Amino acid sequence: MTPLLPPLREELRLLPAAANGDGSPAWMIHDPVCNRFYRIGWLDFEMLARWGLGSPTAVVQSIQSETTLAPDSSDLEALTRFLERHSLLRIATQAGVRSLTERAARQQESPFTWLLHHYLFFRLPLARPQDWLGRIAPRLDWLYQPATAVLIALLSLAGLLLAGRQWDSFRTSFVDNLSTGGLIGFALALTCAKALHEFGHALTATRYGVRVAHMGVALVVLWPMLYTDTSESWKLANPRQRLAIASAGMLAELALAGLATLAWSLVPDGPLRSALFFLATTSWVLTLAVNASPFMRFDGYFILADLLDMPNLHERAGNLARSWLRRHIAGLAEPWPERLPPGQHAGLIVFALVTWLYRLGVFIGIAVAVYYMFFKALGILLFLVEIGWFVVRPLMAEMREWRSRHQDIPTSRKRGALIAAFILILAGLIPWPGSLAGAGWLHAEHQHTVHAPLAGRLVRMATAGQVELGQVLFEVESPELVLSARRADGQRESSERELAGLSGLADGEQRRAQLQGQHDKYAAEASAFRDEAARLQLVAPFKGQLLDVDAGLAPGVWVAPRQALAVVIDPTRWIVEAFIPEADVDRIRPGDAARFHPAGQPFGILHGKVVEVDSTRSTSLPHPALDATAGGPIPTLPNQQQGPAAGRTPRESLYRVRILVDESPALQRITVGEVRIAGEARAWLPTAMNRILAVGVRELGF
Known part of the structure; x- marks a missing residue:
């Protein structure tokens, strides 16, 4: 039957x-x-x-x-x-x-497995918006008109152009907002941007007749993220409609970013401008760097899947990549999970390999973030859970598959794997020379910044160029000093006349001692005032060149006390002060060769040798051009312990290394750039193991 x-x-x-x-x-x-x-x-x-x-x-x-x-x-x-x-x-x-x-x-899951899954990811529905979405969708139909898209694109372009003209201010605002208050502002802006993002998905889905079952919060490793359930969009036969739903959130966020950038460029400084800055930066960065990525299951992934018309893109690409690894690495006779055109077949394999590397970096980053979010013991446990679940577990599953089929792996592949492992270990134990990098600034070994010692009016000044020892560079006149000196001279002369008239008086000899003391006092004051006025004759301390003369100076201009007027340098010897991370400084010794790459001068490389390595970390930067807040390469933090006058301190532990340059630079001026030092050769495997063990011992000390 x-x-x-x-x-x-x-x-x-x-x-x-x-x-x-x-x-x-x-x-x-x-x-x-x-x-x-x-x-x-x-x-x-x-x-x-x-x-x-x-x-x-x-x-x-x-x-x-x-x-x-x-x-x-x-x-x-x-x-x-x-x-x-x-x-x-x-x-x-x-x-x-x-x-x-x-x-x-x-x-059926065990309690531990259930807790693990819900710790890694779970959804919390907050609203069922289908009714009110259906009511407001017709009223917002103008958002989908071509004229609206063109207008928003033009306004966003205008905002980008205006922000580009204020790029230094924009970049400085980003660095200055890396504080507790700034992070709170970014978090609030992120909430607003993501709410608009999800509303874009929901509204577009409703426009095409797709039911939005619910909206809520998804907790990914305890990190809250808004979500919209548009899973029914797969019932749409038109791929362009599915693509519109998938990209609606990103487009809404990009529109918000463009309009916020334009508004930031137009409004004056204040709380509103700060709020617009938060909106613009979070929207631009998250949309372009996170949502557009096809390597995680964000909007970029669904957009790519719709463009390729390939549902379950990650799974299918991953299956092809696993088969490729088994066939080409292990030599197994692994059948292909599906047959595709050669170009698409190879593209999906490459896509899967890049996705695995991308996710490895993301998962390690998440694990580190989780570690710092909790107290040390729980942080270590959750860090191990993250690495074990996302990295070790899939790797071990694939290794078990290979082990179960080890009889089918050709002997030549097994021998090749042993040889490759031996070569890798040997390469890790051989000391390899390598260069150490850091930021640095070039300046003359002998240089002197000319300051105005007192407030006064500039009488005359030298022009930039060659100067001789003792040459007057700036002459400043202080009317207050001149007036005080004249007053003291007048009082001295008056006391001299009184002393001359004492000879005929009965009590003249008795008053002589008192008047002589006053005379000496006034004479000393007049001499002190003249000496102080002589300090306003600013001369060259050595033969060299006068550089960086303040462009606002001219005869008749008033200068402030301690105002920097110019710099005198000796152009015969030049020094580079490099700042090297703590992990690399012990590999540097005096005499090591070094190269300095000035910023913006690809062919102006200078060679030199290390002459000194500091034994303590640098707590301040020697020149403002190195500070990231002024456009330099070193991120800094305010120096809270020594007050605002002390400037800013490097964010990470950096050590100063002094390098004597072999030849004088073609462009003889202070400049910043990148330093490369040929440090001590070391094997990377013992170094890596020592660092891992050191971190482990340090972090387990709770």
């Missing part, structure tokens, strides 16, 4: 889908209970359309006689297994009930 086909579940829906890449028709099976969609091809559709015939033979014969397809019983058996695996068949027998019960028991 011919077996009958198992019955299908009655609530399943069959929906048309976009055609496959080869032009063949496709459909979607919608499971309303789980709200899942399964894509099927033409042959599957024809078999399901004749499922009511009951007999596999009848179904196959009907398809062969009524269509150009030529299926056999194996095709029908494969479809039956697919339907059974995804619980799309109606359970009508006792054996089916037992099988379903056993499957549910196998899928």
